[in-house]
Amino acid sequence: xxxxxxxxxxxxxxxxxxxxxxxxxxxxxxxxxxxxxxxxxxxxxxxxxxxxxxxxxxxxxxxxxxxxxxxxxxxxxxxxxxxxxxxxxxxxxxxxxxxxxxxxxxxxxxxxxxxxxxxxxxxxxxxxxxxxxxxxxxxxxxxxxxxxxxxxxxxxxxxxxxxxxxxxxxxxxxxxxxxxxxxxxxxxxxxxxxxxxxxxxxxxxxxxxxxxxxxxxxxxxxxxxxxxxxxxxxxxxxxxxxxxxxxxxxxxxxxxxxxxxxxxxxxxxxxxxxxxxxxxxxxxxxxxxxxxxxxxxxxxxxxxxxxxxxxxxxxxxxxxxxxxxxxxxxxxxxxxxxxxxxxxxxxxxxxxxxxxxxxxxxx
Numbered sequence: 001x002x003x004x005x006x007x008x009x010x011x012x013x014x015x016x017x018x019x020x021x022x023x024x025x026x027x028x029x030x031x032x033x034x035x036x037x038x039x040x041x042x043x044x045x046x047x048x049x050x051x052x053x054x055x056x057x058x059x060x061x062x063x064x065x066x067x068x069x070x071x072x073x074x075x076x077x078x079x080x081x082x083x084x085x086x087x088x089x090x091x092x093x094x095x096x097x098x099x100x101x102x103x104x105x106x107x108x109x110x111x112x113x114x115x116x117x118x119x120x121x122x123x124x125x126x127x128x129x130x131x132x133x134x135x136x137x138x139x140x141x142x143x144x145x146x147x148x149x150x151x152x153x154x155x156x157x158x159x160x161x162x163x164x165x166x167x168x169x170x171x172x173x174x175x176x177x178x179x180x181x182x183x184x185x186x187x188x189x190x191x192x193x194x195x196x197x198x199x200x201x202x203x204x205x206x207x208x209x210x211x212x213x214x215x216x217x218x219x220x221x222x223x224x225x226x227x228x229x230x231x232x233x234x235x236x237x238x239x240x241x242x243x244x245x246x247x248x249x250x251x252x253x254x255x256x257x258x259x260x261x262x263x264x265x266x267x268x269x270x271x272x273x274x275x276x277x278x279x280x281x282x283x284x285x286x287x288x289x290x291x292x293x294x295x296x297x298x299x300x301x302x303x304x305x306x307x308x309x310x311x312x313x314x315x316x317x318x319x320x321x322x323x324x325x326x327x328x329x330x331x332x333x334x335x336x337x338x339x340x341x342x343x344x345x346x347x348x349x350x351x352x353x354x355x356x357x358x359x360x361x362x363x
């Protein structure tokens with residue numbers, strides 16, 4: 001069996017460092033591992049419209065923004081197929097068939113859906129398309145016969161939902177769909193990066209993000225205004241590193257070589273944490289170090305982004321060609337699904353003969 005990756009993002013804004021440590025960095029590593037036969041990254045514009053139907057321009061203007069972030073982070077179109085979801089009609093048809101395999105009660109139990117509804121304060125006003133997006137994701141995943149889905153822990157319920165749909169479809173119609181598995185980040189602290197304000201999740205809607213495309217001055221301003229430990233008022237005070245965004249970010253980004261370069265009095269992050277916890281290390285010094293580390297990470301990303309910003313026609317063609325390739329793969333899956341469900345009436349030559357036999361028997 002081929003090893004296939006499918007992953008993606010909603011184009012509702014530029015991508016941030018939470019996306020980077022949560023999935024983008026891992027995607028590049030997997031891409032360059034040469035362990036996978038095919039890799040697909042989807043710009044999920046159809047899914048983004050489930051809660052932006054009245055503001056399609058927001059989605060439209062971010063298609064290229066997300067593509068630029070992908071390319072800037074090291075996604076290679078020669079190794080990875082980048083596609084636009086709405087350009088793959090087969091996904092809508094697969095979604096329609098899978099809707100019949102999931103109950104409303106099961107969707108209501110999905111923790112990710114419940115959290116999203118609460119965060120957006122939807123309650124009874126939730127759009128049906130948004131409510132059923134776990135099923136749409138199952139269509140995306142199975143259309144490309146994906147075996148591996150790089151996700152954060154908050155998306156695990158979505159993968160479980162897809163696995164249930166695959167099991168149910170295969171049990172009813174025969175072995176047709178490929179069962180996917182989740183691929184989580186190696187560092188648990190990076191599953192879901194907290195916001196700069198200390199809130200549970202970095203989110204575009206909460207305005208607590210550091211974007212991959214932020215310039216140096218913007219990053220400096222955001223880092224220096226970050227929430228730390230409310231009880232660490234003086235340098236000599238003992239500090240908390242566990243729930244401290246600065247140290248959470250450092251655990252995701254800082255390497256030993258960063259200490260040798262910018263903070264040689266410490267060999268590693270553990271030594272720095274111990275000093276902060278026993279007192280004697282100020283927040284300003286910690287933030288300045290974090291800023292230096294993030295600049296090391298973001299500078300090459302900014303440079304690659306600028307390269308592609310100056311070549312938008314090339315980016316457009318990458319999306320166009322990727323979507324064409326993805327269409328061919330998804331259409332083949334749809335053909336298999338319709339054949340398994342016995343609704344391939346006009347490509348199955350035995351259909352009319354079966355009907356003739358039944359009519360003649362009934363005479």
